[in-house]
Amino acid sequence: xIEIKNxxxxxxxxAGSVHALKSITASIPSGAxxxxxxxxxxxxxxxxxxxxxxIKPDCGAITADGKEMSPKTAGLVFQYPxxxxxxxxxxxxxxxxxxxxxxxxxxxxxxxxYAATKMRIDSDMMKYSPFTLSGGQKRxxxxxxILAMKRDILLLDEPAAGLDxxxxxxxFSVISELIEENKNMTxxxxxxSMEDAAEFADNILVLDSGxxxxxxxxxxxxxxxxxxxxxxxxxxxxxxxxxxxxxxxIDIGTPLSVSDAYxxxxxxxx
Amino acid sequence: xxKDITVGRYVDTNSFLHKLDGRTKIICTLLxxxxxxxxxxxxxxxxxxxxxxxxxxxxxxxIRYVIKGLKPLRWLILFxxxxxxxxxxxxxxxxxHALSITVEGVSFxxxxxxxxxxxxxxxxxxxxxxxxxxxxxxxxxxxxxLKMIKIPVxxxxxxxxxxxxxxxxxxxxxxxxxxxxRARGADxxxxxxxxxxxxxxxxxxxxxxxxxxxADELSLAMDSxxxxxxxxxxxxxxxxxxxxxxxxxxxxxxxxxxxxxEFYH
Ligand SMILES: Nc1ncnc2c1ncn2[C@@H]1O[C@H](COP(=O)(O)OP(=O)(O)O)[C@@H](O)[C@H]1O
Ligand SMILES: [Mg+2]
Numbered sequence: 001x002i003e004i005k006n007x008x009x010x011x012x013x014x015a016g017s018v019h020a021l022k023s024i025t026a027s028i029p030s031g032a033x034x035x036x037x038x039x040x041x042x043x044x045x046x047x048x049x050x051x052x053x054x055i056k057p058d059c060g061a062i063t064a065d066g067k068e069m070s071p072k073t074a075g076l077v078f079q080y081p082x083x084x085x086x087x088x089x090x091x092x093x094x095x096x097x098x099x100x101x102x103x104x105x106x107x108x109x110x111x112x113x114y115a116a117t118k119m120r121i122d123s124d125m126m127k128y129s130p131f132t133l134s135g136g137q138k139r140x141x142x143x144x145x146i147l148a149m150k151r152d153i154l155l156l157d158e159p160a161a162g163l164d165x166x167x168x169x170x171x172f173s174v175i176s177e178l179i180e181e182n183k184n185m186t187x188x189x190x191x192x193s194m195e196d197a198a199e200f201a202d203n204i205l206v207l208d209s210g211x212x213x214x215x216x217x218x219x220x221x222x223x224x225x226x227x228x229x230x231x232x233x234x235x236x237x238x239x240x241x242x243x244x245x246x247x248x249x250i251d252i253g254t255p256l257s258v259s260d261a262y263x264x265x266x267x268x269x270x
Numbered sequence: 271x272x273k274d275i276t277v278g279r280y281v282d283t284n285s286f287l288h289k290l291d292g293r294t295k296i297i298c299t300l301l302x303x304x305x306x307x308x309x310x311x312x313x314x315x316x317x318x319x320x321x322x323x324x325x326x327x328x329x330x331x332x333i334r335y336v337i338k339g340l341k342p343l344r345w346l347i348l349f350x351x352x353x354x355x356x357x358x359x360x361x362x363x364x365x366x367h368a369l370s371i372t373v374e375g376v377s378f379x380x381x382x383x384x385x386x387x388x389x390x391x392x393x394x395x396x397x398x399x400x401x402x403x404x405x406x407x408x409x410x411x412x413x414x415x416l417k418m419i420k421i422p423v424x425x426x427x428x429x430x431x432x433x434x435x436x437x438x439x440x441x442x443x444x445x446x447x448x449x450x451x452r453a454r455g456a457d458x459x460x461x462x463x464x465x466x467x468x469x470x471x472x473x474x475x476x477x478x479x480x481x482x483x484x485a486d487e488l489s490l491a492m493d494s495x496x497x498x499x500x501x502x503x504x505x506x507x508x509x510x511x512x513x514x515x516x517x518x519x520x521x522x523x524x525x526x527x528x529x530x531x532e533f534y535h
Contacts (some may be wrong), residue, residue: 012334012338014281014283052453071453072455075453078453100454146454
C-alpha cells in the first residue's frame, strides 16, 4: 500500500515557480493496478517521479508500507523512452539496473533474458544501439529495462503511447501477468485513454491542474461524466454508446469496456 | 543542479533588454567583461555587481534564477579562493607549518572570485536575453568587415552561437542521464567524494555519445533547411535605436568612471 499524504511539488523556472502538485492525499493499493488520468500538464508525470523517489516532495510524504519511496523499491518507466535510454546497446541498457542492484553477471544475464522475452525483444535487437530502434521498440526496451530490476512497485508513464495495437496489448497483458505472479505487486500507469483506464485499472486517480479531484473504482469515477468533461477528460466510448442506447430504450447497463458490453448484451439476449 | 547552468540559455520575457540590438548587447558584454576582469578594488566590484543585477532586473529575469546559475560553478570558485588564499605572500594572519594565510591573499582571493562571478553572470545575461538566431546574426554583422579579407564570417558566427548553445545542452543531457541511471538504482549523489567521482564515469560515456548524436541531428536539421547554400537572409533585421545608444551609453559612463577611479586609487 502506497500512502500519499499532503504532497505538494513546485518547479522553479525563470518565469517563476510552477505549482505542479497541490496537497495531494491518496492511497494506492498493493496487488492491484492503478491508473492516473488527467489533462496534459495536470501533474501526472511529476507524481510518477515522486512515487519513484527520483524527486522529493516539497512538503508531505509518500511511503510504501511505512518506508519512504526510493528507486531501490520502485521502478519507473519514463514518459519518453528517449529520456530513459542511455547505454550503448539494448542489452547493456536492460542489464544496467540488475548490475546496479548487486546482481552478478550471470544473474543479470538471466534477468535481461527474462525481461526481453516478456517484452518480445529478440537477440538481434539486443545488440543494437537503443537509439536506432523505432519509437515502439524503444518503448518496449525501456519497459524491459525496468522489468529486469524486479521491483514490487512498477510505475509506467504513458506506457502505450506510440505503440501499435499489438504492442499495447502486450504491455497490458504483461501488467496483468505480473499482478497474477506476485501478490505484492503494485502497478501504477498514466494514460490518456479512458478505455485503457476503464479496462485495465482496478483503481483510478484523476488529476486536474495539480489537484486530485477524484479517486475510486472505474465505475465510480466514470459515473461523474460532467466533472470529467469539465477538466478536459471524457468517459469510455463504450459507456457513451450504452447511454445513447439507453435513451432509445435499450438498456445494456453501463459497461466500461467492450468485453463488459458483450457480457451484458449476451445476458440481455438470453 | 547542472540544469541550473544559465550560460547559453535563452529565456524570452520580451523585456527592454530582449528588444535591444544583438550587436549592442555583445559589445556591452565585452566591455563589461573587460571591466570586471580588470578591476582591482572592491568598490569597482560592487558597482559592476549593481550594474549586472540591474540588467537582470531590467530583463525581467528573477535574480534568484541568475544567481542559481552560478551554483554549478561553486567548486571552481571555491578552488580559486582556496588556491589564492594560501599562495599569495604578504602580512601573515594565520600560520600552520608551511601553510599561511595573508591579508593580501584573502583580499586577492575574494577579488578573483568576484571577477569570475561577474564575468559569468554578464555572459549569462547576454545569452538569456538574446535568441540564438539574433546572436548569430549579430556576431556575423559585427564581423562583417572581415569578409573583405575572405574570412567566412557567417560560418564562424554560426559555429560560435552553436557552441554557446551546446553548453546548456550538455548540462541538460548530463542531468537526464543521471536521472535515468538513478531510476535504475545508481547511487550518484551520496557517499564519499571518491565514490561520487567513480560514479561519474558511467555518465560520461553516454553523455558524449548523446551529445555527438545531438550534434549530428543538428547538422542534419541545418542541411535540410539548406544552410550553406547561398547567402543567408536573416529573419528580421534589427536596428541600433535610441534604446541601444542609451544602454551602451550608461555602461560606458559606468566603466569610464571606474577606469578613472581605479587610475587614481
Ligand atoms: N522540469 C520541469 N521544469 C519546470 N516545469 C515543469 C517541469 N516538468 C513539468 N513542469 C510543469 O509542471 C506541470 C506538470 O507537468 P507534468 O507532471 O509533466 O504533467 P503531465 O505529465 O500531467 O502532462 C506542467 O505545468 C509542466 O509545465
Ligand atoms: Mg506526462
